[in-house]
Amino acid sequence: xxxxxxxxxxxxxxxxxxxxxxxxxxxxxxxxxxxxxxxxxxxxxxxxxxxxxxxxxxxxxxxxxxxxxxxxxxxxxxxxxxxxxxxxxxxxxxxxxxxxxxxxxxxxxxxxxxxxxxxxxxxxxxxxxxxxxxxxxxxxxxxxxxxxxxxxxxxxxxxxxxxxxxxxxxxxxxxxxxxxxxxxxxxxxxxxxxxxxxxxxxxxxxxxxxxxxxxxxxxxxxxxxxxxxxxxxxxxxxxxxxxxxxxxxxxxxxxxxxxxxxxxxxxxxxxxxxxxxxxxxxxxxxxxxxxxxxxxxxxxxxxxxxxxxxxxxxxxxxxxxxxxxxxxxxxxxxxxxxxxxxxxxxxxxxxxxxxxxxx
Amino acid sequence: xxxxxxxxxxxxxxxxxxxxxxxxxxxxxxxxxxxxxxxxxxxxxxxxxxxxxxxxxxxxxxxxxxxxxxxxxxxxxxxxxxxxxxxxxxxxxxxxxxxxxxxxxxxxxxxxxxxxxxxxxxxxxxxxxxxxxxxxxxxxxxxxxxxxxxxxxxxxxxxxxxxxxxxxxxxxxxxxxxxxxxxxxxxxxxxxxxxxxxxxxxxxxxxxxxxxxxxxxxxxxxxxxxxxxxxxxxxxxxxxxxxxxxxxxxxxxxxxxxxxxxxxxxxxxxxxxxxxxxxxxxxxxxxxxxxxxxxxxxxxxxxxxxxxxxxxxxxxxxxxxxxxxxxxxxxxxxxxxxxxxxxxxxxxxxxxxxxxxxx
Numbered sequence: 001x002x003x004x005x006x007x008x009x010x011x012x013x014x015x016x017x018x019x020x021x022x023x024x025x026x027x028x029x030x031x032x033x034x035x036x037x038x039x040x041x042x043x044x045x046x047x048x049x050x051x052x053x054x055x056x057x058x059x060x061x062x063x064x065x066x067x068x069x070x071x072x073x074x075x076x077x078x079x080x081x082x083x084x085x086x087x088x089x090x091x092x093x094x095x096x097x098x099x100x101x102x103x104x105x106x107x108x109x110x111x112x113x114x115x116x117x118x119x120x121x122x123x124x125x126x127x128x129x130x131x132x133x134x135x136x137x138x139x140x141x142x143x144x145x146x147x148x149x150x151x152x153x154x155x156x157x158x159x160x161x162x163x164x165x166x167x168x169x170x171x172x173x174x175x176x177x178x179x180x181x182x183x184x185x186x187x188x189x190x191x192x193x194x195x196x197x198x199x200x201x202x203x204x205x206x207x208x209x210x211x212x213x214x215x216x217x218x219x220x221x222x223x224x225x226x227x228x229x230x231x232x233x234x235x236x237x238x239x240x241x242x243x244x245x246x247x248x249x250x251x252x253x254x255x256x257x258x259x260x261x262x263x264x265x266x267x268x269x270x271x272x273x274x275x276x277x278x279x280x281x282x283x284x285x286x287x288x289x290x291x292x293x294x295x296x297x298x299x300x301x302x303x304x305x306x307x308x309x310x311x312x313x314x315x316x317x318x319x320x321x322x323x324x325x326x327x328x329x330x331x332x333x334x335x336x337x338x339x340x341x342x343x344x345x346x347x348x349x350x351x352x353x354x355x356x357x358x359x
Numbered sequence: 360x361x362x363x364x365x366x367x368x369x370x371x372x373x374x375x376x377x378x379x380x381x382x383x384x385x386x387x388x389x390x391x392x393x394x395x396x397x398x399x400x401x402x403x404x405x406x407x408x409x410x411x412x413x414x415x416x417x418x419x420x421x422x423x424x425x426x427x428x429x430x431x432x433x434x435x436x437x438x439x440x441x442x443x444x445x446x447x448x449x450x451x452x453x454x455x456x457x458x459x460x461x462x463x464x465x466x467x468x469x470x471x472x473x474x475x476x477x478x479x480x481x482x483x484x485x486x487x488x489x490x491x492x493x494x495x496x497x498x499x500x501x502x503x504x505x506x507x508x509x510x511x512x513x514x515x516x517x518x519x520x521x522x523x524x525x526x527x528x529x530x531x532x533x534x535x536x537x538x539x540x541x542x543x544x545x546x547x548x549x550x551x552x553x554x555x556x557x558x559x560x561x562x563x564x565x566x567x568x569x570x571x572x573x574x575x576x577x578x579x580x581x582x583x584x585x586x587x588x589x590x591x592x593x594x595x596x597x598x599x600x601x602x603x604x605x606x607x608x609x610x611x612x613x614x615x616x617x618x619x620x621x622x623x624x625x626x627x628x629x630x631x632x633x634x635x636x637x638x639x640x641x642x643x644x645x646x647x648x649x650x651x652x653x654x655x656x657x658x659x660x661x662x663x664x665x666x667x668x669x670x671x672x673x674x675x676x677x678x679x680x681x682x683x684x685x686x687x688x689x690x691x692x693x694x695x696x697x698x699x700x701x702x703x704x705x706x707x708x709x710x711x712x713x714x715x716x717x718x
Contacts, residue, residue, distance in 0.1 A: 035455055036462055037574035041689070042662070042682025085717070092716040096394055101709025103395055110696075110703055215396035303401070321680060322697060323401025330400070337469075337696035338681060344469055350460025357451040358444070 009161065009168040012263035019294045020056035027052035030059070033351040043319070047297070047342035054270050054295055059346035063270055066113040066336050067179035068104060068329045069170050069260060070097055073121030073163075073252035074145030075190030076154065082193045082225040083214060087145075090189050091124035095131045097187070097328075104185055104328035111336045113183065116174065120166050121145055121188075121252030140166040142252055149194060150228045153248050160247040160255045167259030175267040181339065182264040183299070185329025186253050186277040192304060193225055195280035197249035199306040200233045201240070202283040203313040207233060210306040212276070214325075242288040250280065257281025258288070265295035270339065274332040275302030275325065279310030286314060297339065299332025300324060368520065368527040371622035378653045379415035386411035386419070392710040402678070406656070406701035413629050413654055418705035422629055425472040425695050426538035427463060427688045428529050428619060429456055432480030432522075432611035433504030434549030435513065441552045441584040444574060446504075449548050450483035454490045456546070456687075463544055463687035470695045472542065475533065479525050480504055480547075480611030499525040501611055508553060509587045512607050519606040519614045526618030534626040540698065541623040542658070544688025545612050545636040551663060552584055556608035557639035558665040559592045560599070561646055562672040566592060569665035571635070573684075601647040609639065616640025617647070624654035629698065633691040634661030634684065638669030645673060656698065658691025659683060 027049040032038050039045065051060035072094050078087055096102045097117045100109075108115045118138045119126060123145035131137065142162045146154035155163075171182055192214035199210045207230035213222055232249045240248070246255045258281045264271040273282050273296055285292050298311055300320035311318060319335035352359040386408045391397050398404065410419035431453050437446055455461045456476045459468075467474045477497045478485060482504035490496065501521045505513035514522075530541055551573035558569045566589035572581055591608045599607070605614045617640045623630040632641050632655055644651050657670055659679035670677060678694035711718040 034462075035452070035460065036685050040574065040683065040685040041462060042684065044681060044683070044693075089717050092714070093394070096709055096714045096716060099709070099714070101394065101707075101714050103393075103400060103704060103708055106703050106707045107700055109707075110700055215399065319681070320697075322403060322678070324399065324403070325401065326395050326399040334403075334697055334700060338679075338693055341466055341469055341693060344465050345462060348460075348465045348468075349462055350455055350458070355451070355455045355458070355460050357455060358448050 009164040009259040009262060012168045012266040013289050015266040016262065016289060016291050018291060019053040023056045023058045024049055024053035026058035027346060030346060034349045035352055035355050035357050041345060044338060044342045044345055047339060048346045051270060051343050054268055060343050061180060062343045063181035063339055064112055065179060066111060066181040066183055067174040068108050068113050068115045068183040068185045068333060069118055069174065070104060070115060070185030070187055070328060071118045071120050071253035071256040072187040074123035075188055075194055075251055076146045076148035077150055077193050077228060078190045079148050080150045080228045082228060083190055083217060085189045085215060087189055088124050090187055091122050091126055091129055093187050094119060094122060094126060095129050098131055098134060098137050102328060103326055103330050104333060107330055107333040111333055113333065113336065118170055120163050120256045138170065142166065146251055149197060149232045149249050154250055155247050157243050157247045160243050160250065163252040163255035164259035167256030168263035171260045171263035175269055181269055182271045183329050183332045184257050184260060184273045184278040184281065186257065186327050188251060188253050191251050191253060191277050193228060194249060194251040194254060195277045196229045196306050197232045198245055198254060198280035199283060199309055200229060201236050201245050201249060202287055203309050205309050210309045212304040212306060242284045246284055254280045258284035261285040261296065262289050262292050265292045270297055271295055272297045272299045272332040272335050274299055274329045275327055276304035276307040277327055279307050283310055297335065299335035302331060368523040368618040368621060371527045371625040372648050374625040375621065375648060375650050377650060378412040382415045382417045383408055383412035385417035386705060389417055389705060393708045394711055394714050394716050400704060403697060403701045403704055406698060407705045410629060410702050413627055419702050420539060421702045422540035422698055423471055424538060425470060425540040425542055426533040427467050427472050427474045427542040427544045427692060428477055428533065429463060429474060429544030429546055429687060430477045430479050430612035430615040431546040433482035434547055434553055434610055435505045435507035436509055436552050436587060437549045438507050439509045439587050441587060442549055442573060442576060444548045446548055447483050449546055450481050450485055450488055452546050453478060453481060453485060454488050457490055457493060457496050461687060462685055462689050463692060466689055466692040470692055472692065472695065477529055479522050479615045497529065501525065505610055508556060508591045508608050513609055514606050516602050516606045519602050519609065522611040522614035523618035526615030527622035530619045530622035534628055540629045540631060542631045542688050542691045543616050543619060543633050543637040543640065545686050547610060547612050550610050550612060550636050552587060553608060553610040553613060554636045554639035555588045555665050556591045557604055557613060558642060558668055559588060560595050560604050560608060561642040562668050564668050569668045571663040571665060601643045605643055613639045617643035620644040620655065621648050621651050624651045629656055630654055631656045631658045631691040631694050633658055633688045634686055635663035635666040636686055638666050642669055658694035661690060
């Protein structure tokens, strides 16, 4: 079986089940028997209870190894001058990911996680850059970058749903390969502009509240970027479905992330999401498939304002808050430590009874 | 050489050197050459720069393996009804630490860190509990618990300085045994009361601002605890030195932590401090030895109000903020992941030049 046979987005969305409330209740009661004051492990307790609800087991399985998927794509909106970085950096960073030299590679190695790079829509010829054919690079290009979302739809609905299928298939491939947690990663020069537009549409927040400095832009460029987002958002019909929003103002990696998140949840593994690009993907996943939410863990709070808009809109509490704004999955990867700890606490800690400690 | 010969607190304090500003500047410049937008790794960047300043090397060594020292002691102030937990729980938890069943054991195993338990002043006979003689239990009891700090000095200055020497010797023993980072841990029923008193004295904050619910007490008990802290603090002469403060209102584990922190810094390893008990120890270390501060990393923000008072007073920014209030070193242990990541980023990430990425 190739990963192309592992199920479309639609089949995975249909397979998505509610979390297991019985395992959740069991883990909650279990925590109160462990040798510590009740509630004193704070978020580690709620994370452990969530892992039980996701897996249906108390104690939950240890969520390792994790697999990071970095979805890479380009953006036609670059023509509007929304970032100082040239488009070829997307492909250059794909080469860096494949070679293992980027931040996400370093963090994933530390966490014992794999990194799979998915070209879902890069505009540059990867072969011309000498990027080798290796198993951790998946060539799934739906098209070479999007059109300029400031001038019209970023892509067709067919391309958006094809990208979503790519993401879903990657999630299934990684889980079938042994991943016990999925981590969202992303790369694409210009993708904070598309993400801001998706977030504005799906949260109802105005463009200036969700548009940020991305890799670090000046005031004039931020003003232009915000104007581009506002105009694009105004074009999206009220009540548009997720696929339409992704096609009009989204990006190929954002659509792929939406599929990846839904499919991961359908396999009952925790899906740890990164920053603002993943936030746009989560919103698109949730708009189509609300049952996905309890399977999602917000890895961190990115400094991008759109990321916080997503957290607030969905009621997600980030695990890590270290002022990161890199993307690639870096913040989510750092959350794997506390996530693993949450499972290990339920699996390994002594109870008052077993340890002979007065309660 | 036994650990008793590894140097007193005074010799370690005298050996403490300033951090290396040249390595710090080198790491800062190094970060700007790595394949990411400048500053986009947020706190991971400043942590890496701090590790370079501490070690004197850019890139800094990976701060593993880490060693957790859990200092255990009892508190005479229990007679005032400041906690619902009986005193014997301190020794029962020592047994739990030695057996590997407590939260700190679980977290340390995950992080590849050792746990050393130090009886610096437990009131219960450990042999009567059947606690075995093992290398990771250090029997360094200075006295069997403190006197009631509500009624008079908790201990003599000689006992406070002896406990500080114990902590210093443990730090040296662990570093000589191969630890590349130290983590503070603590156990002692009643120790949030003593910690609040030390924090009130050394930050100048009123008792009600620094006294918290500890393991979880009701309003009436909190009012009584706050009153005890306020009265004890009023007894400490203005301008008292650290040893006097520790003797009057402190605890044996708090004094030991102060010695551990100073000695760890003198060996140029990062010292990751936990919550409110460690916070009292850091204040006592800093009051005597201000140069210790850049070697200290605040592992997490405990929910105890005294912990935040310490962070604010010393200008420390916590790494983790997950609502923990357990102690034992649990929050600090979770910070080891980001700390290791900060070093690995500087050691392993590609530069724009090496990766051929446009800057």
